[in-house]
Amino acid sequence: MTRSRIVGTGAAVPKRILTNADLEKLVDTSDRWIMERTGIKERHIVSDGEKFSDLCTRAAELALKRAHVRPEQLDMILVGTVSSDMPFPATSCLVQHNIGASRAAASDVAAACVGFLYSLHFADALIQASKAEHVLVIGGEILSRIVDWTDRSTCVLFGDGAGAAVLQATKGDHGILGTRMKSDGNYADFICMPGGGSNRPANDPKSIEEKLPYIKMKGNETFKVAVKAMADVTAELLTEQGFPLEEIDLFIPHQANERIIDAVGERLKIPAEKVYKNIERYGNTSAASIPIALDECVREGKIAEGDLVLLTAFGAGLVWGSVLMRW
């Protein structure tokens, strides 16, 4: 059977680092509160003039180089994001132009923190259906530009970045084994940006007055749903694919909060040493969190050929999902 396999990864984060000590000067918070409640020590934040499409392009170029795939070989580019350069055109089209992927179709996928996994899900389906042979999947975000820097309950959480993976059609047992995506719009108000869309456009001065084009989050409520949803979808996928949890070599969960990561790991009974965490250095980079972590694991030799790798994420929508692959 035809499967899709990740043959190259790449990541890009802005140079500028914002520490908890820097945040102590902006809002009424402390390094201790942020570390205890989230596990975040610092995050990368764009400087003036840095663009989201540039971060995506850097990550994509690295992934293509490591995959030994030329841009003209790409059939499709998918960018998972909710913070594209502009509402339209899609960032994927800007990346297509930047890298010279002349043959590729391009589209963005708005699934917040699950944008990379939703994009993998679609890319995998295209490859399995023989509609594509090479797909570039990017997950990225510049949430620092839509965060309210006076709201201590959200501004300490997020970081910027992008990660990319090149998927290639392959025969055999390696590659994506299964994907499972879910959503529940009942909870749409848990994490949202109420302004800047067609309902309350950014060009309406009242939108700015009411601070609508900013991230709003019901953190506590989101936390509770996130732990159960992430654990349940992961367990369902493994049962569906017939793999017991003990066989998993590496679990890369979305890096939203260290307490969520630990709670999901405990619920699933995955040993802590198999659960990858880098939230301390990046914060919650939303759609970029899993591809940045995946790229780090590849670079640091934490994934060996044949390993079973499990990815699970959760975010605004609410949406959540899990992907299982044999490396």
Ligand code: ACO
């Ligand atoms: N510094 C100091 N105190 C703070 C801060 C801060 N930065 N932020 C909030 N507090 C205070 C609150 O005001 C509150 O004070 P009070 O008790 O006097 O009212 C107290 O700390 C506790 O606040 P909670 O909101 O209950 O804190 P909690 O332990 O829930 O942590 C957090 C908040 C970190 C946001 C957590 O709820 C969380 O991580 N939620 C999930 C986020 C998530 O998974 N999002 C999904 C992905 S995001 C996306 O899709 C874009």
